[in-house]
Amino acid sequence: MQYTFYKYQGTGNDFVMIDNRDLHFPKNDTNLIEKLCDRRFGIGADGLILLENDDSTDFRMVYYNSDGNESSMCGNGGRCLVAFAKQLGIIDTETTFIATDGLHFATINDAGIVSLQMKDVDEVRENDTHVFLNTGSPHHVQMVEDLHIFDVRNEGSKIRYSDLYGKAGSNVNFVSQTDENKFRLRTYERGVEDETLSCGTGATAVAIAMKATGKTNSSIIELQVEGGNLEVSFTEKNGIFSHVFLKGPATFVYKGEIDA
C-alpha cells in the first residue's frame, strides 16, 4: 500500500503527518506505524499524527508515539498539525480542533509560529525530589545540576519504568534554571523510550511546575530545549492554571510517498 505523508518538526520533535480525512489509513496497524517512524527502516520520526474530519471542529488529531501505540496529547505535534492544516488549506490563521484531551484553540502567524492552547492544569503534585502533573500527557519534573552532561536516557528510563508511575509510566523532564523566567530542559519521552530534542507538553509542565514551586514569579516562561526555544504562558488563580499557551515554530520539512 502506498501512503502520502508530510514530515514536520517543532523545535526538533519530529512527526509523520497524514491527511486521513478519507479514513484510508489503517489506524490499528501498530507495526506499520512503528515501521514508518523507524529512523533506518522507515521515514523516521518521534511520532505519527493523523488529521481527520470532525463534525464540530476544524479537524481531529490522532497521535501515535514511535512505538506504534496511540497515546495522549502531543504539544509539539499539535502545533505542527495546525501548520499542516494551513498547508492543506483547511484553516487560515486560527483554528479550534479536537484531540484526545479535549478542544484546542490555536493561532499561526506568517512566520509559522504556532501558539497552541493547552488544557487547564488543576493539580500539581509536589514532593521533596520532584513534581508530577498532567498537561495532556503525564510529566515528572525534577531539577538537576550540570544538565548538559546529565545521562537523560538512562536516568529517565529508570524513573519512567519505576514503581512511581506503574504500567502507564510517565514522561521525565530534567531542568536547570538559567534566569528568573528562563529554564533549560531535557526530556525522556514515554513511547519513544529515549530523549527527544523537545517535548511540548513537557515544556508546558516544566513552566507550570516552576511557577507552582516558586522558582519563578513570572507567568510567561522561556524554555530552552535541545532543538530550539519555546514559550509557555498561563494565568494562575488559586492553584489552577488556565489560558495555558505553548508557542514556537512548526516547520514543514518535506512531502513524500512510501510503500509499506
Ligand SMILES: N[C@H](CCC[C@H](N)C(=O)O)C(=O)O
Ligand atoms: N510521548 C508522550 C506524547 C508526546 C508528547 C510530546 N511529543 C509533546 O510534544 O508533548 C506520551 O506518550 O505521553
